[in-house]
Amino acid sequence: MADKFQLKALITGVDKLSPTLTGIRKRVAGFRKQMERSGLGNIGFADIVKGGAFAAPFITGVQEAIKFESAMADVRKVVNFDTPEQFKQMGDDVRKMSEALPMSAEGIAKIVAAGGQASIPRAELKAFAEDAVKMGVAFDQTAEQSGEMMAKWRTSFKLTQPEVVALADKINYLSNTGPASAQQISDIVTRIGPLGEIAGLASGQIAAMGATLAGVGVPSEVAATGMKNFMLALTKGSAATKAQKDAFKSLRLDTKKLAEGMQKDAQGTMLDVLKSISDVDKTKQAGILTQIFGTESVTAISPMLTNLDLLRRNFKNAGNEAQYTGSMQAEYTSRAATTANAIQLLSNRLVSAGISIGNIFLPPLNEAIATLGPMISMVGDLAAANPWLVKGLLGAAIGFSVLRLAVMAATVATKIFSSVVGMSPVGLIVRGIALAAGLLIANWSTVAPYFEAVWERIGGPLTALWELFKTFVSYTPLGQIIANWDPIVTWFKSMYERIKPYLEPLMQMGEWVGGKLGIVTTGGGSGSGSSPLVNYNGAAMGPSPLVSSGGQSPGQSLLMQAQAQSRTQLEGGLVVRFENAPAGMRADPGTSNQPGLSVTPRVGYRSLGGNSQ
Template sequence: MAASHPVTITIGAALATSLGSAVRSAQDQLNRLGSTMAELGSRQAGIKQLESLRQQAIEAGKAWQEAQDKIRQLQQAKASGQWSTPALDKARARVAAAEARAADPALSEKARARAEAALAKARESLAAQQAKADARYQAQLDALIAKAGKAKSALDAVKASLAQQTAELQKSGVAAAKLGAESARLGSQLEKLRERTEALTRAQQAQAKNLEQRSAYRAQMMDAVALGGALYGLVKPAVQFESVMADVKKVVDFDTPQQFAQMSKDILELSTRIPMAADGIGAIVAAAGQAGIARHELVRFAEDAAKMGVAFDLSGEQAGAAMTGLRTIFALTQDEVVRLGDAINHLSNNMDARAADMLNIANRAGSTAKLFGLSGAQLNALGATFLALKTPPEVAATGINALLLKLATADKQGGKFQQALAQLGLSAKELKKDIARDAQGTLINFLEAVKGAPDVMGTLSDLFGAEYSDDIAKLVGSLDTYRQAIGLVADETAYAGSMQKEYEARAATTANNLQLLKNQISRLGITIGNALLPPLNSLLGALMAPIGALAQLAERFPVVTQVVVGATAAVVGFKVASIALGYAWTFVKGPFLAANTAIASVRAGLALLQVQAQGAAASSGLLALAWSRLKIGALGLITPIKSAAMAFWSMLPAIGATTAALLANPITWIVAGIGAAVAGLALVIRKYWDPIAAYLGGIVQPLFCKFPVGWS
């Protein structure tokens, strides 16, 4: 008897510790239920695997025994002389016939000699067949021995797996000798845990539903604000587009209001074909109008610039500014600036240079390049070369300006410049003539001359100063790259339509299709909003005078104002009060739902402890002792109920504040009455908690006493 005390104390201590964890969060309890059910399922699978291994062991033993029997049968047949082959039997028959022939006394000498020769030959054949038969026997024996070895290895492997699986099951508390009973016990435990899991899940869902209802009531309280926001949302796109078109109207002269209205329609229609927002296209039109582009060209310009923006990944404002800059700097028509865009896109597709960076350089260095004699395409070829050499666009533009300006004013430069030019075999006078005749060819020839100089860096420093010599040195050192860029834009037919193709490729993406859909919706909103704006403006204008008059009346007759406002508040307050009533009721239900979840959580914890105790205890006496401790600990269920009530008590100030804020009219006194009743109930629970706890304990404790025989 004394030996059982340490075990009893150990289990009691373990269960006492576990009882403290039985009352825990519902989600934590669900996690424990899930892991325990997975563990029990794993044990059931282990039992099935053990049964399968036992069957495999039987089959492997039979296979090994059959192989052993075949070996013994073959050896016995060999030892008794019963083992033979057809060829060996024939050879033996021939030897017997030859021996009988040679022993015939009636044979003549000559015939006897032939008979003896035939006998010798037959005996040789017999010896050969015997050797073959022995080899065949040995091969069969070896094959049977190998087969028996494989069968024995398979049997040993199955036995090892069987022993390992048995040990693992016994370690997890499964009696391997009673697999049927153990499987049934695990099934019963899994079913109980499944029931507890479902009950706890339902309790959690009830709590979640209560919180959802609370959120719904809170959302209804905000409906009035949301309604105003929704009404504003209808006219907001129209208001924004109206502001954009106001910018257009400021810089573009329209002869009639119909022309202005048609421009708005054209911009909206354009936004449904090009994946750019209407306000972005409007910004392009405003930039074009400010640059002095004729009104009849604005829509065409906006479409081309918007396509450039999509192709070059620019905003509407950036694309409009870039295209107007190119048109102004190089004095281009709309068709010519589109061809220049094609050249820029072609360079970008074939060189390590972004189109947006080339536009940056063109707008910064375009004026100097034009005065020098370079076309827009030639300037962008030079800019693309600098970009391919990893020169930042701002630095590249500055370097290009310095290079072209110095060469264009070669005759105005100082002595050091003239001396360096002379060392290259050039003169300022001839250089200016050559630039006027062929600016691009002269620039290439000059750079080649610099490349052939004995001291390239020194020459560049004398010509352009130390500030620009390093950047121009990159160009001198990579003339092949520059020639490649020039070749790319030498033939307009090679890149005609390049920007349009780039636009079409980019416009076909899902992102741009979504932008087109957004533009369609925005167009609808703007159209609807435009219809609402005139009456809205009229309403706003009409309201200004009455509002001023009301302000004066409210100041002169405060009592009348209170009556009017009170009546209006009563109508609105009735709706608010009904919403507030439902909102407050969610707080009333909350603690009781929390208590229900706590009960389900504790029941789940006790079910888990029962499973643990069944696996740990080795006798019915220890199980009874363990469960008696569980029943005593079940009284701990009262704790979460009290915690729930205290939590509700702590929420009362918030409920009271909410209720007070809603008392704008007499109807909402209903809410105040409910709040007072709930507060009174909470006061009673708090004051008389001890007798209530004793009463709840009397109800709860029997719930945990209804268990199978052996657990009482």
């Protein structure tokens, strides 16, 4: 009894708990569907492992932090920092510059490293990087190119960072007031390098000469070579060759005085020499240029002879401080006011935030790598010492993959089989037709010639037969009926309207007789035996003689008797035996849905003097 009670209690508890669990399950399913519709419910562990979903910003941040860390490591190699805090401050400055300048923090760090390699003082590196980015935008070149140029200018011309910016202003102003581009001019200036100082020329004067040659289409490398030979020839002095001395003498110029003039007033001296050459007869100019400067320099120097006015104007513009100051900054501001640069700044801010987040994960990541490294080495050693294990694992992986494919194929096959088995005959027929149509369509190129050949054979006879059929139908009585169907219907309808008054009394009489005989049931009967029909005199008719007092007709009573006699009589027996039944065992009375059927069990009872035990 204790076991029975526990079982009953368990079943009862489950039954009472089931509705609650069902409700919870429905709510959870509804919540999951809402989350999936919103796009948030589709996030799984696989997405996190692959770097998607919520993990994406953190993984991206770590990646950016790693790249920035590598770039700053290059800075650390070429720049001396007294304390770790100074290095950290430099990194923070670089990231803040990336939020204000259209260049990534990694790119700015590379410019800082280039400046450090050029021995630019640490205190000037921030301004150097900022100026390089602005120069890149203003000159329509990369910031790395600008940084490299600025570093070379500082070294070649021994300029400070403000003086480098002033040179960039001059170049930009020359490009704005002449046909040469800032990139062409700056390339020539960079190629000339320290020779300008030896020749006594300032960087701005070299820029003016470069703007003149680039403006008339001389390539940068040709212009740079010609300018170098031009300046060297004017500064040789007593070291000049006999041919050079003779050529200068023909121009009433002395090589020693020219060398002295280049140190005192290089710009004026060069203009005097060019003016003297331009006054020579045109047929002799090429020979003099060749004697003084060499054959390879004629292409670069002769354009200055024919464009002396342009050269003088460029010298003047390069010396007008009031005009060129701030030119590069204005150019940068104008070019930076674009949607593309705004998008770049937004991206830089996002990357900077990602670096901040990623820096948090770098220390634990390094610790994890340090821990996992030896473990990976151990795995490698194990694999090298036990190649059979690797083969076994690889084979198991391949086998498992094949097994998964087989299981998947079997699953799909069973689903298709189940759906086909569960189809109705109509569904099978429809799907069979669809399958046949699909096969015909898929193989139409093969089947089409067959159908075309068949049609060619039967097309002619069928066409003739169809024309004959149409002719026959048109001239037969059937054809005439079809052709004149509307008038025929109208005629029969009018005829019915004429005979309707004579037919209605006969139809009513038929209904009355049918009702009397129990053949016709009228719509007004109550089932009590009275008929709703009235005779033609308007008097209500009495009870039907064919209806019994019980409200049933004799035909209906006979039908019910026949049905009762035809019922199948329930027959059978129930035998229940219990061998060594436990004391107190009882069987409850049986129940049945058959009227008059009684099942009385006698299990555990015996009759002795009318008493039961």
